[in-house]
Amino acid sequence: MLVGFPLLSLVTWLPIAFGVAVLATGGDENAPNARKLALIGSVLGFVVALPLYAGFDLLASGMQFIEKAPWIERFNVNYHLGIDGISLLLILLNSFTTPLVVIAGWKVIQERVAQYMGAFLIMSGVINGVFAALDAILFYVFWEATLIPMFLIIGVWGGPNRVYAAVKFFLYTLLGSLLMLVAFIYLFHQSGGSFSILDYHKLPIPLPAQILIFLAFLAAFAVKVPMWPVHTWLPDAHVEAPTGGSVVLAAILLKLGGYGFLRFSLPITPDASHALSGFMIALSLIAIVYIGLVALVQADMKKLIAYSSVSHMGFVTLGFFIFNAYGVEGAMIQMISHGFISGALFLCVGVMYDRLHSRLIADYGGVVNKMPMFATFFMLFAMANSGLPGTSGFVGEFMVIMGAVKANFWYAFAAALTLIFGAAYTLWMYKRVVFGAVANAHVEELDDIGVREFLVLALLALAVLAMGVYPLPFTEALHTSVNELLAHVAQSKL
Numbered sequence: 001m002l003v004g005f006p007l008l009s010l011v012t013w014l015p016i017a018f019g020v021a022v023l024a025t026g027g028d029e030n031a032p033n034a035r036k037l038a039l040i041g042s043v044l045g046f047v048v049a050l051p052l053y054a055g056f057d058l059l060a061s062g063m064q065f066i067e068k069a070p071w072i073e074r075f076n077v078n079y080h081l082g083i084d085g086i087s088l089l090l091i092l093l094n095s096f097t098t099p100l101v102v103i104a105g106w107k108v109i110q111e112r113v114a115q116y117m118g119a120f121l122i123m124s125g126v127i128n129g130v131f132a133a134l135d136a137i138l139f140y141v142f143w144e145a146t147l148i149p150m151f152l153i154i155g156v157w158g159g160p161n162r163v164y165a166a167v168k169f170f171l172y173t174l175l176g177s178l179l180m181l182v183a184f185i186y187l188f189h190q191s192g193g194s195f196s197i198l199d200y201h202k203l204p205i206p207l208p209a210q211i212l213i214f215l216a217f218l219a220a221f222a223v224k225v226p227m228w229p230v231h232t233w234l235p236d237a238h239v240e241a242p243t244g245g246s247v248v249l250a251a252i253l254l255k256l257g258g259y260g261f262l263r264f265s266l267p268i269t270p271d272a273s274h275a276l277s278g279f280m281i282a283l284s285l286i287a288i289v290y291i292g293l294v295a296l297v298q299a300d301m302k303k304l305i306a307y308s309s310v311s312h313m314g315f316v317t318l319g320f321f322i323f324n325a326y327g328v329e330g331a332m333i334q335m336i337s338h339g340f341i342s343g344a345l346f347l348c349v350g351v352m353y354d355r356l357h358s359r360l361i362a363d364y365g366g367v368v369n370k371m372p373m374f375a376t377f378f379m380l381f382a383m384a385n386s387g388l389p390g391t392s393g394f395v396g397e398f399m400v401i402m403g404a405v406k407a408n409f410w411y412a413f414a415a416a417l418t419l420i421f422g423a424a425y426t427l428w429m430y431k432r433v434v435f436g437a438v439a440n441a442h443v444e445e446l447d448d449i450g451v452r453e454f455l456v457l458a459l460l461a462l463a464v465l466a467m468g469v470y471p472l473p474f475t476e477a478l479h480t481s482v483n484e485l486l487a488h489v490a491q492s493k494l
Helices: 007-023 028-054 085-104 113-132 136-145 147-157 162-190 207-224 233-240 243-268 270-275 277-296 301-320 325-356 372-385 392-407 409-434 451-469 472-491
Strands: 064-072 077-083
Touching: 007 028, 007 064, 007 077, 007 085, 007 113, 028 085, 028 113, 077 085, 077 113, 077 136, 085 113, 085 243, 085 325, 085 451, 085 472, 113 136, 113 147, 113 243, 136 147, 136 162, 147 162, 147 243, 162 207, 162 233, 162 243, 207 243, 207 270, 233 243, 233 301, 243 270, 243 301, 243 325, 243 472, 270 277, 270 472, 277 301, 277 409, 301 325, 301 392, 301 409, 325 372, 325 392, 325 451, 325 472, 372 392, 372 409, 372 451, 392 409, 392 451
Parallel strands: none
Antiparallel strands: 064 077
């Protein structure tokens, strides 16, 4: 471990600093400089995150790479950072995704280029701050700050109904977060004036208060995941967002909700988590089964993938609330895998939309005849989304189903239905878009992917296959942190 070196501050503030520098390049006459600076900043952001994995002690319990300095001393608020195996993987996923988004928008975005690229870099740094923060107020500041760049990305560069989608996204996520702040203030008083998240893990809170705190956290985290029935903002946001916005929304922002359950709900309110686990499992299974059926009838590719995300994230919340290592580790692996696969699928839709300016399945057909290389990548990601063994999509779902069987066979049976629905809606979409004869004159004019698009899709394909074939580096990083969390939750069980 690099003792004393502020690595977490670096992975948080370096992308933000580059984002501000990109904004400073000004108008579109300097767009080439903005793009180059954004690429350098995003790649450096990933490079400085790699030592976190290299220096991470897989066997050590507790937080690592800790940084602490006073911030608002009157209220005992500290600039307090640290990571465990759970936050480590999410920081690496975020840092890996940002350069891909920058490259994907290289030619597509022609207006306000500096502002577009700068927003993604700033958001990348702020999200790393969310995953690293160990002070409740610092966490809350970073958490709310993620809304601003995404609100602008959807509202400025989105589709025809972008303002409606951006405002809906903002209001849903903001209102839930305010209840989380109320819970933090209650915990501050209960802990004798501390905003340290780790101090909250040790508080002896009576069950009625735990249930109220759990519900306050649920309001914030369920909207972010998003869980049924507070998922309705997501399809609108995805459909209207530019491709890069959809990628970050699906690959990273949805993971903030899942992370919140592991960092706050389970360790701070363990008794309430057990008491309400049946309710959480029911909501998760409804998302897995019902939203999977909703995805089956979508005519818009982006909407289909958005509903697919809700269904797959239902697996994540199911894994958390069956309280065994298979379930929680599988849910985490599912979050990382979903980041790769959903990001790749949105990029694939973006590739076609850039050429044909339509997301409707009916406007395509026979794409393989004109874009064979693209069709190959698209097939891999479609198979991964269906949970094909050998891809990352299989590993997390398999582990969650294994954990669910230990908890209750019928949970596992209901959850396994998503493998059928997932294959149905994904492969049916792929068949209608890609196979068959060339459907119309617009498809006839399509060109296959260029070097830039190939690079982005190839990197994601490598990630999906590597994680599917050899998931050990991911599960190894999680193992100690998950076991420690489960031991804490079990010890506090009523």
